[in-house]
Amino acid sequence: MCVLAGAGTGKTRAITHRIAYGVWSGAYQPHQVLAVTFTARAAGEMRTRLRGLGVPGVQARTFHAAALRQLQYFWPQAVGGAPPDVVAHKAPAVAEAAGRLRLRLDRPALRDLASEIEWAKVNLITPQAYPAAVQHLRDGVAGLDLTAVARVMSAYEDVKGERHVIDFEDVLLLMVGVLDAHPRIAASVRDQYRHFVVDEYQDVNPVQQQLLELWAGGRDEVCVVGDPAQTIYSFTGASPKHLLEFPKRHPDATVVRLVRNYRSTPQIVQVANLVLGSAARGGVDLQAQREAGPAPTLTAYPDDVAEAAGVAAQIRKLVDAGTDASEIAVLFRTNAQSEAVESALARQDVPYLVRGGERFFSRPEVRQAIVLLRGAARGDSSTRPLGEVVRDVLGGAGWSPQQPAAGAASRERWESLQALANLSDDLAAVDPEMRIPGLVAELDRRAAEQHAPTVQGVTLASLHAAKGLEWEVVCIIGCSEGLLPVSMAEGAERIEEERRLLYVGLTRARRTLLLSWAAARGAGGRAGRSPSRFLRPAGRLLGLSDATSARTPKPAAKRAPRPKNCRTCGTVLGSAAERKIGRCAECPPTYDEATFERLRDWRLATSRDQDVPAFVVFTDATLTAIAESGPTTLQGLADIAGVGPRKLELYGADVLTVLAGQKVDDGTGKNTSDK
Numbered sequence: 001m002c003v004l005a006g007a008g009t010g011k012t013r014a015i016t017h018r019i020a021y022g023v024w025s026g027a028y029q030p031h032q033v034l035a036v037t038f039t040a041r042a043a044g045e046m047r048t049r050l051r052g053l054g055v056p057g058v059q060a061r062t063f064h065a066a067a068l069r070q071l072q073y074f075w076p077q078a079v080g081g082a083p084p085d086v087v088a089h090k091a092p093a094v095a096e097a098a099g100r101l102r103l104r105l106d107r108p109a110l111r112d113l114a115s116e117i118e119w120a121k122v123n124l125i126t127p128q129a130y131p132a133a134v135q136h137l138r139d140g141v142a143g144l145d146l147t148a149v150a151r152v153m154s155a156y157e158d159v160k161g162e163r164h165v166i167d168f169e170d171v172l173l174l175m176v177g178v179l180d181a182h183p184r185i186a187a188s189v190r191d192q193y194r195h196f197v198v199d200e201y202q203d204v205n206p207v208q209q210q211l212l213e214l215w216a217g218g219r220d221e222v223c224v225v226g227d228p229a230q231t232i233y234s235f236t237g238a239s240p241k242h243l244l245e246f247p248k249r250h251p252d253a254t255v256v257r258l259v260r261n262y263r264s265t266p267q268i269v270q271v272a273n274l275v276l277g278s279a280a281r282g283g284v285d286l287q288a289q290r291e292a293g294p295a296p297t298l299t300a301y302p303d304d305v306a307e308a309a310g311v312a313a314q315i316r317k318l319v320d321a322g323t324d325a326s327e328i329a330v331l332f333r334t335n336a337q338s339e340a341v342e343s344a345l346a347r348q349d350v351p352y353l354v355r356g357g358e359r360f361f362s363r364p365e366v367r368q369a370i371v372l373l374r375g376a377a378r379g380d381s382s383t384r385p386l387g388e389v390v391r392d393v394l395g396g397a398g399w400s401p402q403q404p405a406a407g408a409a410s411r412e413r414w415e416s417l418q419a420l421a422n423l424s425d426d427l428a429a430v431d432p433e434m435r436i437p438g439l440v441a442e443l444d445r446r447a448a449e450q451h452a453p454t455v456q457g458v459t460l461a462s463l464h465a466a467k468g469l470e471w472e473v474v475c476i477i478g479c480s481e482g483l484l485p486v487s488m489a490e491g492a493e494r495i496e497e498e499r500r501l502l503y504v505g506l507t508r509a510r511r512t513l514l515l516s517w518a519a520a521r522g523a524g525g526r527a528g529r530s531p532s533r534f535l536r537p538a539g540r541l542l543g544l545s546d547a548t549s550a551r552t553p554k555p556a557a558k559r560a561p562r563p564k565n566c567r568t569c570g571t572v573l574g575s576a577a578e579r580k581i582g583r584c585a586e587c588p589p590t591y592d593e594a595t596f597e598r599l600r601d602w603r604l605a606t607s608r609d610q611d612v613p614a615f616v617v618f619t620d621a622t623l624t625a626i627a628e629s630g631p632t633t634l635q636g637l638a639d640i641a642g643v644g645p646r647k648l649e650l651y652g653a654d655v656l657t658v659l660a661g662q663k664v665d666d667g668t669g670k671n672t673s674d675k
């Protein structure tokens with residue numbers, strides 16, 4: 001059976017109910033069913049659901065886990081001796097292999113080589129066949145030509161052999177080999193498992209497909225479920241062709257289409273269908289089942305920072321109006337886009353977590369770059385533009401004017417460094433006097449504001465990392481040419497994969513879908529971008545007036561910081577933190593130390609009480625502003641930046657009590673004076 005299930009149609013529910021029905025009706029013995037998924041999370045979810053349906057005993061595993069169990073069990077019989085250990089990471093063996101070939105490679109290059117080795121192995125390409133097999137796809141990897149890559153691959157296999165270890169792909173390859181070469185073992189496996197179910201089958205790669213065929217051994221008790229429109233991992237070797245060609249390979253197979261979308265409002269489903277052009281691309285035309293909701297919006301902003309600020313402000317409003325922050329996601333194409341959003345959310349005091357990646361300032365390359373910039377700050381006497389000096393320094397961390405052409409890890413690293421370079425341009429545009437020490441101070445401030453990890457908050461995720469998840473509110477930023485599709489995507493196939501990525505993003509939203517794009521990267525920059533071509537089919541619904549223009553972005557002036565002066569010395573304030581407090585960093589604080597300390601103690605107690613990081617209660621900048629302006633009424637408190645309606649309601653009375661020098665009600669109902 002082949003189930004073509006669209007986004008949000010309840011695939012897991014359909015699969016688990018099918019298995020449960022098979023067991024109840026007596027068609028299956030639970031222990032003879034093998035349900036295969038692609039992630040351990042999905043396998044766990046399936047086991048839980050099956051238990052919930054009263055069907056324990058069904059094996060729900062990833063391809064890898066299922067193959068590993070079998071390999072360990074049959075190894076003594078097939079090979080003899082103890083099975084080798086599986087290494088969790090390839091990089092150390094790749095580094096050793098590169099070392100033997102006298103190649104000096106940095107960490108991202110090693111990671112890119114490890115990914116390439118993975119790709120070649122799941123595609124059943126040997127080191128010997130590699131250069132010829134990929135020459136039409138790329139020129140090289142991690143700065144090495146294809147022959148050198150093949151030599152590293154070969155040396156890597158030698159290193160593993162000498163250490164008597166295997167990697168993840170070997171587990172599948174070896175099991176394929178064992179089943180192929182040992183008919184008795186194959187018969188024993190086939191006797192154990194009679195029914196196979198594969199979830200997310202559009203992501204199957206050639207070696208997994210081979211394994212599945214060997215497990216099934218020509219029997220037709222195979223049920224595959226997937227959505228070709230959600231193939232977003234072709235670069236790892238996944239291919240929807242196995243799903244799309246399943247009916248051809250199995251002419252007797254029943255093909256079922258799940259088209260009822262239970263997740264999203266009709267408005268969201270309509271946009272998703274139009275963007276995908278579903279039928280033409282092998283996907284299904286989704287039919288919305290939920291009640292109507294708000295129309296999806298597409299907002300144009302003058303530049304990236306304004307976009308991040310606008311989205312964060314919208315989120316602040318939603319949270320203040322009662323939406324749980326964990327029900328909101330901001331999705332983007334590349335991880336480098338997260339810094340602006342992280343910064344904007346921190347400024348709005350909205351907690352967030354970065355899914356499937358590290359917070360911007362925790363990334364190794366960003367940390368290394370800041371160390372280099374800090375070093376450069378000491379001898380910064382240059383009169384050259386800040387952006388130039390910064391780019392020179394970033395060169396030491398691996399930045400180059402040209403983005404690396406191949407290798408996801410090298411590209412991600414480059415993009416993070418480029419984001420730092422862009423940030424220095426933006427800051428220099430706001431404050432032409434800014435030099436490296438000022439930049440480092442600003443980066444430190446942002447890092448401090450953004451550092452506290454949180455478990456409950458708005459999810460920031462790349463479109464890849466959002467797969468399989470859903471939220472009440474989804475914001476997709478960067479819906480412009482150059483970002484979606486990303487500029488590196490060349491050729492019709494890559495462009496179609498970018499379209500599917502956007503489709504995956506759109507279909508994550510249950511009720512509210514907020515799309516946005518920015519006309520320029522930096523403030524005051526040339527407004528050269530146009531809205532994503534993928535949105536054109538839904539242009540009428542999204543208010544795109546014609547093929548290329550959305551609502552004209554407001555001039556960048558709106559975003560430019562309002563010039564505010566230090567209340568003590570009168571100089572123009574540069575950073576957001578300074579503007580929030582109304583005082584420049586050089587002037588001493590005007591608050592009473594004891595009051596500030598009391599506020600900090602109260603914030604600590606409150607954050608512990610509520611089990612949230614202190615900055616979620618109030619950031620340092622807001623707390624300083626409160627201490628300095630010393631409001632005596634709720635209205636006065638509300639006038640301070642960073643004190644929104646929700647915070648006013650939650651903490652307003654407490655803060656005024658602390659400011660009045662009294663102890664906050666400790667539950668006894670009495671306020672006791674501190675004085």
Ligand SMILES: Nc1ncnc2c1ncn2[C@@H]1O[C@H](COP(=O)(O)OP(=O)(O)OP(=O)(O)O)[C@@H](O)[C@H]1O
Pocket residue numbers: 005006007008009010011012013227230261262263467468469470507
């Ligand atoms: N039969 C149903 N009736 C009502 N709601 C359902 C039904 N099936 C699924 N849902 C709900 O619809 C949403 C989507 O389901 P699920 O996440 O299983 O879809 P999916 O097919 O795996 O989606 P995707 O491939 O887009 O990740 C979930 O919130 C789920 O609870």
